[in-house]
């Protein structure tokens with residue numbers, strides 16, 4: 001479900017950002033060679049992140065919400081970090097994933113545990129896409145994070161995995177069916193199994 005009013009965002013909501021740039025063009029084109037739905041999708045998302053907390057300010061001793069949100073993401077050149085939602089350059093959509101409010105302290109502990117871990121490379125993304133397309137190669141565990149891996153791991157840790165197996169990262173096609181992304185067919189999993 002899409003949440004459109006920022007005041008109604010919740011910790012744990014997914015942020016799905018429109019694709020842009022050279023890496024996106026190359027990787028998205030690769031995915032489109034294998035996945036007709038992806039190729040035909042008009043508004044292609046790419047980067048994924050999740051809402052981690054409110055941006056609060058101290059106004060003469062009174063703690064107030066500034067109206068902006070922090071999001072947790074795996075970011076190129078930085079790794080696992082938190083960014084203000086308002087700083088995303090590309091348009092994004094916010095989706096409700098968790099049925100219940102998450103425990104803010106547990107989310108904070110989770111973020112602190114992984115903060116600063118390394119970002120994955122272009123090749124990490126390519127590998128994930130090719131694995132999605134062919135389901136053939138042995139899975140390679142590494143200790144660097146793509147933004148998709150980070151989202152998957154977060155959802156899994158907090159009890160509502162995006163996919164049933166840890167070997168299935170939320171490559172975008174898999175994720176989009178689950179969050180009812182506009183323009184995306186819902187039954188992607190059945191299709192992928194066929």
Ligand SMILES: [Ca+2]
Nearest residue numbers: 120144145146
């Ligand atoms: Ca990785």
